[in-house]
Amino acid sequence: HEQRYGPLTALAPADLLRTAAESGLTGRGGAAFPTYRKLASVAEAGRRTGRAPVVVANGSEGEPASAKDKTLLRLSPHLVLDGLRLAAEATGAAEAYLAVEEGAAHLEAAVAERNDPVPVRVVRVPGRFLSGESSALTQHLDGRAALPRHHNPPVREQGVHRAPTLVQNVETLAHLALIARYGADWYRSAGTPADPGSVLCTLHVPGHTPRVVEAPYGLPLHRLLPLHGTSAVLIGGYHGTWIPAHRAAQLALSATNLGAGVLAALPADRCGPAETARVLRYLALESAGQCGPCLNGLPRIAAAFRTLAAPGPQGTARDDIARWAGLVEGRGACHHPDGTVRLVRSALTTFAPELDAHAHGHCTATDHTPVLPVPENRS
Incomplete structure (x- = not known):
């Protein structure tokens, strides 16, 4: 891992937050919320309440059409764990979790290879669509049913053990680890000014096995998804939107339309x-x-x-x-x-x-x- 990416750069919390803000990194779990703001809000809640925050890497991926997080965790677990370590340092967390539906043994082995200041606990979550919703996930980590709760107070104020909690998608954390190594300008060298960086997408193409690709924001959708013989495209997964194929041909990848990173082509002969x-x-x-x-x-x-x-x-x-x-x-x-x-x-x-x-x-x-x-x- 370190031979491929280099050692993880040590950054003071303020420097990491500034670099994350300059990079323009947004969440890859579907909401595209600015990552630095999420980190800063949990750190502030910890200072205000006097409670050490909890950080959670969310790799549950309950969306049936998505495989990006599972693929990332299988191929680059240490990149995610690097990002989780950075998130713990930036927020002053005392506990860290990696929540997944599958592959726990592989990830526990990866955790055992490390010596992170905040120990990481790998936790299995139920394989349901809503298990990865932030409040459902914190409920599960507290030993209750993995069901969403009303948003007041939000988990950033009161989550696991009633402490301020950061729930961050694993792809987002992997990007954070790369930004800490290579800087905001490097990250912005891909994508567009409005949507910098790259994103993992799960592609569903008729007649082919679904596959996961990394692509820069701003790439025309038709470069990823063949549209010939297609009547419509589902963008963003099961909480996303259907659009006619002729409109999809004019679209580019953006944080506002990708949701869970799912792109599925509907053949013209299907209903x-x-x-x-x-x-x-x-x-x-x-x-x-x-x-x-x-x-x-x-x-x-x-x-x-x-x-x-x-x-x-x-x-x-x-x-x-x-x-x-x-x-x-x-x-x-x-x-x-x-x-x-x-x-x-x-x-x-x-x-x-x-x-x-x-x-x-x-x-x-x-x-x-x-x-x-x-x-x-x-x-």
């Missing part, structure tokens, strides 16, 4: 509404079921969309979905309803011609083989 219905049923079943929007709203939306996905009379399904989407958005204990609504609305727009064909009893798809990965036991 977009049917694929969406499968995902929505999965998302409804994966909800924590502890607030009204998830307990009542998402199952109704999923059921109504199944009506749209089948050729035949649709009744009031489209209007019902639009109304229910407005009712659940922004009202959940976490952002699961919001992400689901984002997917639904994009599907209603992108697949409007196909939905009209369904309403007249016809589906244009000639191949009904599923495209998107949905765990069978909950699909």
Whole structure:
């Protein structure tokens, strides 16, 4: 690891925060929040409360269509652990965790090879969609069910053991480790002024095994994802958006549209509404079921969309979905309803011609083989 990247540069916390700010590094877990602000807020909460913070490297990756974090942890675990060490030093943390769904033995071996000032504990988390949500993860680390809690107080103020807690995606930490070594200018040499650096993406191309690639922000999407014979592209994963292929051909990678880093091409001979219905049923079943929007709203939306996905009379399904989407958005204990609504609305727009064909009893798809990965036991 050190032969490849060089030794980890020792930086004072203030210097690391300044370098992270100058680099423009943002989170790779989906929210694209500035990393230096997250680090600074946890450090400040620790000083204000007199409680030593806790840092958590989030490698749970509950998104079924994403493999970037698992791949990174398999190939470069020490880069992630370097970033976790830096985060612990920057925040003044006394405890550090690496949360994963799989590969714990491999990662524990990597941890044992090191002598970090703050010991790292590798923790297995349940393989569920919401297990990696920050408050669900801190709940799990405290020995409770891995379910999201309401956002007040936020985990940066009160997380694991009620201490200020940093939950940071493992890819973000790997970038932080490289920035500490090579500097902000090096990081900004890739990407765009608005979105500097590179990003890991999981590509789903018809007829090929999904693969993970690293690409600079600003790269045209069609350079990564072949669009010939494609009707639509799912960008950002199951909390992302569907867009028509002709629009995807004009897009470039950006922090605002990539979400979990998933890019999936829908072949022109497949049914977009049917694929969406499968995902929505999965998302409804994966909800924590502890607030009204998830307990009542998402199952109704999923059921109504199944009506749209089948050729035949649709009744009031489209209007019902639009109304229910407005009712659940922004009202959940976490952002699961919001992400689901984002997917639904994009599907209603992108697949409007196909939905009209369904309403007249016809589906244009000639191949009904599923495209998107949905765990069978909950699909």
